[in-house]
Amino acid sequence: MVKSVTDRRVLRSKQALKEALLSLMARKSFSSISITEIVELANYNRGTFYTHYENKEALLDDVLGELIDELIAAFRAPYDKVELFRVDEMSANSVKIFEHIYSRKEIYSVLFHSDVLPMVKEKMFAAIKRISIEDLEHAPQGKLNPELMHAYSMHALMGLVFYWIEGGFQYPPEYMQEQLVEILHYRPTAARTHLKK
Known part of the structure; x- marks a missing residue:
C-alpha cells in the first residue's frame, strides 16, 4: 500500500x-x-x-519519450496483429498516427514552435525509422533497392506528418488518414507541364 x-x-x-x-x-x-x-x-x-x-534536458527527454512511445504504438496499429501486412489493402481507419498526434496536439504545437524543434523532429523520425526497419521486412521488387525505398517512404510519411503539424492541423485526422491511403495507392504515369514552347 x-x-x-x-x-x-x-x-x-x-x-x-x-x-x-x-x-x-x-x-x-x-x-x-x-x-x-x-x-x-x-x-x-x-x-x-x-x-x-538530472537537469531540464532530462525532463524534456521524459516528455518526448512518452510522446514517442505513443507515436510508435500508433505507427504499429495497422500491422500489430497480423503476420503479413499488405499496404495495398490498408484501410484509412486502421491508420492511427494522425489520431495520436491530434489527441496530443497541444504538446506537439508547443514543441513545433520551440527552439528544440530540430531535435524533436530528429527523435520522431529516428524512432519511426528504427521501428519500421525492425518490424517490417519488405519483399524485394525488381531493381528496387530496399534501403533506398525505405528511406524514401519514411521521409515521405514523416514529411506529411510534420507538414500537418506545422500547418496548425488544418485538416482533421480522419481526412489525413484517408489522404495517406490515397497517396500510397497513387501511381502517376504522366504529368502535364507548364513549360512554354
Whole structure:
C-alpha cells in the first residue's frame, strides 16, 4: 500500500513538472527556462526536481519519450496483429498516427514552435525509422533497392506528418488518414507541364 501511494506521488510530481515545462515553453525558449521557474510553476521544490531529473534536458527527454512511445504504438496499429501486412489493402481507419498526434496536439504545437524543434523532429523520425526497419521486412521488387525505398517512404510519411503539424492541423485526422491511403495507392504515369514552347 505504501509503495502504491509513493508511486502515485512520484507520477503526480513528474507530471506536474512536465506540464510546467510545457507551459513555460509555450511562452519562451527552452534555452532560457530555468529549473527554478519550472519548480515554482509546478509548486514543488528543487529537491523534488533533482530526485527525478538530472537537469531540464532530462525532463524534456521524459516528455518526448512518452510522446514517442505513443507515436510508435500508433505507427504499429495497422500491422500489430497480423503476420503479413499488405499496404495495398490498408484501410484509412486502421491508420492511427494522425489520431495520436491530434489527441496530443497541444504538446506537439508547443514543441513545433520551440527552439528544440530540430531535435524533436530528429527523435520522431529516428524512432519511426528504427521501428519500421525492425518490424517490417519488405519483399524485394525488381531493381528496387530496399534501403533506398525505405528511406524514401519514411521521409515521405514523416514529411506529411510534420507538414500537418506545422500547418496548425488544418485538416482533421480522419481526412489525413484517408489522404495517406490515397497517396500510397497513387501511381502517376504522366504529368502535364507548364513549360512554354
